Amino acid sequence: MTNLSGTKDANIYNEIARLNLARRPKICLFSYFTINEKSKSSAETALSFCENDEEKLAYLNSILSLIESSVLSEKFHFTVNDDVEKFVQKLNLKQLEKFEPLKDKDIKKFYDFAGPDFTWPSTSDINERRAIYDYITDPDPRFQEGQGEEIAINRLAYRRLIETGSLDSSKGNYVHIEHGKLVGYGTKLSVEKYMELINKNPGMLYSPIEQEVVKIRFSSTANINLKEWQGDRISL
Structure with missing residues (x-):
């Protein structure tokens, strides 16, 4: 086959063999072009435009780098999938489907958040x-952007503090948590004071120290067709 410059396209297999590549890259390139016919044709055209063997070797090595990057990417992808599957099993996330089915992309998002x-x-x-x-x-x-994550982080931090017995009720009946850190203790706030905290950080947590269960009910908001989780706190 003759290209636009009037020179004959090189046979990719002949060129790979002639350039005395090491066994591993040679076999890798043979395999790649065997299953990628379109790439084979393009590579033969590209090789015919190379001015010398040095350029041909550089070109083939660049293809090898792309092949290796692709293989590593696929291996990493499967590793992540395996890790996510173990994550789902360890946390028994499927139990959460009593409310609504879990989507794969959401499971991955939670995995990326939690680790x-x-x-x-x-x-x-x-x-x-x-x-x-x-x-x-x-x-x-x-x-607001990041508000959901802030609420989740603070709720988890609150539960960890209860779990480890780290809260000291002698310092106050309520606990204030932001960015996953205990900010301080206090008493029941007026609506105005509470709204001041919310305005500064909508995702902050200001909650009674007593362990509580969060009871969730699912509702839809009329007119704007939005779904939201609404929590009713019940002290134990």
Whole structure:
């Protein structure tokens, strides 16, 4: 076959063999072009435009780099999938489907947020776990950017503090948490004071120290067709 410059396209297999590549890259290139006919034709045309063997070797090595990058990417992809599957099993995320089926992309999003070593706090029940999951994977569209994640982080931090017995009720009846950190203790706030905190950080948590169960009910908001989780706190 003759290209536009009037020179004959090189046979890719002959060129690979002639250039005395090492066994591994040679076999890799043979295999690649055997299953990629379109790439084979393009490579033969490209080789015919190379001015010398040095350029041909550089071109073939660049193809090898692309092949290796693609293989590594696929291996990483499968590793991540395996890790996510283990993550789902360890946390028994399927139990959350009593509310609504879980989507693969949302499971991956929660995995990226929580990490492979994450465990649920023992003090959180299935209702609260689903709420936390949804704050990460499907936050209310009316939330500010990052608000859902902030709520989830603070709710988890609150449960960890209860779980480890780290809260000191002698310092106050309520606990204030932001960015996953204990800010301080206090008493029941007026609506005005509470709204001041909310305005500064909509995702902050100001909650009674007593362990509580978060009871979730699902509702739809009329007119704007929005779905939201609404929590009713019940002290134990």
